[in-house]
Amino acid sequence: MPELPEIETIKNVIGPQIKGLTIEQITLSRPEIIAHPTADEFCAAVTGQTISFLSRRGKFLILHLKNDSRIILHLRMTGCLLAAPPDHPMEKHTHMILRLDNGTELRFSDTRRFGRFWLIQNGEEDTYSGIGKLDLEPFDQKFDAEYLQDKLGRRKKAIKECLLDQSVIVGIGNIYSDEILFRAKIRPARPANSLTEEEWRRLAAEIPKCLSYFIEKNRISPEEYLRGKGQDYRNTPFLLVYGHTGEPCRNCGAALVRTVIGGRSSVYCPACQK
DNA sequence: CCCTGCCTGCTG
DNA sequence: CAGCAGGCAGGG
Numbered sequence: 001m002p003e004l005p006e007i008e009t010i011k012n013v014i015g016p017q018i019k020g021l022t023i024e025q026i027t028l029s030r031p032e033i034i035a036h037p038t039a040d041e042f043c044a045a046v047t048g049q050t051i052s053f054l055s056r057r058g059k060f061l062i063l064h065l066k067n068d069s070r071i072i073l074h075l076r077m078t079g080c081l082l083a084a085p086p087d088h089p090m091e092k093h094t095h096m097i098l099r100l101d102n103g104t105e106l107r108f109s110d111t112r113r114f115g116r117f118w119l120i121q122n123g124e125e126d127t128y129s130g131i132g133k134l135d136l137e138p139f140d141q142k143f144d145a146e147y148l149q150d151k152l153g154r155r156k157k158a159i160k161e162c163l164l165d166q167s168v169i170v171g172i173g174n175i176y177s178d179e180i181l182f183r184a185k186i187r188p189a190r191p192a193n194s195l196t197e198e199e200w201r202r203l204a205a206e207i208p209k210c211l212s213y214f215i216e217k218n219r220i221s222p223e224e225y226l227r228g229k230g231q232d233y234r235n236t237p238f239l240l241v242y243g244h245t246g247e248p249c250r251n252c253g254a255a256l257v258r259t260v261i262g263g264r265s266s267v268y269c270p271a272c273q274k
Numbered sequence: 275c276c277c278t279g280c281c282t283g284c285t286g
Numbered sequence: 287c288a289g290c291a292g293g294c295a296g297g298g
Contacts, residue, residue, distance in 0.1 A: 002292070002293095003292065003293095006292085059293080074293080074294085075293090076280095076292095076293050076294070077281090077291070077292065077293055077294095078281085078282080078283095078291090078292090093282085110281090111281075111282050111283070112280080112281040112282055112283085112291090113280080113281055113282080114280060114281070114293065114294080115293095130294080130295085157275085164293090166293095166294090173292055173293070174291090174292050174293085175292050176292090234292085242292085262276090263276085263277080264292095265290080265291085
C-alpha cells in the first residue's frame with residue numbers, strides 16, 4: 001500500500017520512538033512473514049539487540065542494529081508499523097511484536113500478509129530482499145531528465161508502467177504515478193519512447209516535487225499517527241486524480257477517466273494530459 | 275512480455 | 287456475489 005511518502009512518514013514517526021532501545025522479546029504469530037533467515041534464527045539473532053536508527057530505501061524500511069546487522073522490511077499492500085504502549089489496543093492481524101526495553105511495543109500488522117522481513121547479518125550480502133535491484137532515489141543528485149530518458153526512452157511500454165519500475169527510479173507506486181503524470185500533463189498510456197524532450201524534463205521535475213509535496217502533507221505527530229492506527233494520515237485530500245474518477249479535473253473541469261494500464265487502475269484527465 | 279499468485283476486506 | 291485494492295516475485 002504505502003509508497004515513498006508514506007514510508008518516509010513511518011520512518012520519521014517511528015524512528016525517534018525506538019532509537020536506542022533494546023529488543024527484549026519477540027512475539028511472532030505468523031512465521032511466514034520472515035523471509036530470511038528462518039523465523040527461529042531471526043528471533044534468536046534479533047533478541048537482545050539494540051536499535052540504532054531507522055532508514056528508508058525506496059519502499060523498504062531498514063532497522064539498523066548496533067551490532068551492524070539490519071532488519072529490512074517491506075510493507076507491500078497493507079503492512080503497518082506502530083510503536084505503542086503495551087496497554088494500547090491490539091490491531092487485528094498483528095503478526096509480530098518486538099517488546100522494547102522501555103515497555104514500548106513495535107508492532108507489525110498486515111491484513112493481507114504480503115509484507116516481509118529479512119535479517120541481514122553484519123558482513124552478509126543481501127541477495128534476499130530485493131534492495132540490491134533498486135536504482136536511483138528520486139532525490140538523488142544524479143536523477144534528472146537525461147537519466148530518465150536514457151533509462152526509459154527506448155521502451156515501448158506505457159510510461160505509467162515504467163514509473164513503477166523500481167530498478168530505474170524507486171518509491172513510486174500506483175497512486176503517485178498517476179499524480180505525477182497528471183502534474184506533468186502526460187497520459188499514463190503513452191509509450192515511453194513517444195515522449196518529447198520537453199515531456200521528459202517535465203516528468204523528471206515533477207517526480208521529486210510531487211513526492212516531497214506529499215511527504216510534507218503527510219507530516220504527523222506520533223500521537224496522531226497512533227490514533228489513526230498508522231493508516232489515516234494517508235487519506236489525503238491532496239490527491240488530484242487518484243480516487244477521483246468521474247470528477248471534474250482541477251485544472252480544466254473535464255471529467256477524469258479511469259483505465260487499466262499494465263493491470264493497474266489508472267486515472268487521468270483526457271483534456272490536460274496529452 | 276503478460277499473467278498469476280499471494281491474502282483479506284470492502285464496495286457495488 | 288464478483289471484482290477490486292496503494293506491491294512484487296515468479297512462471298510461462
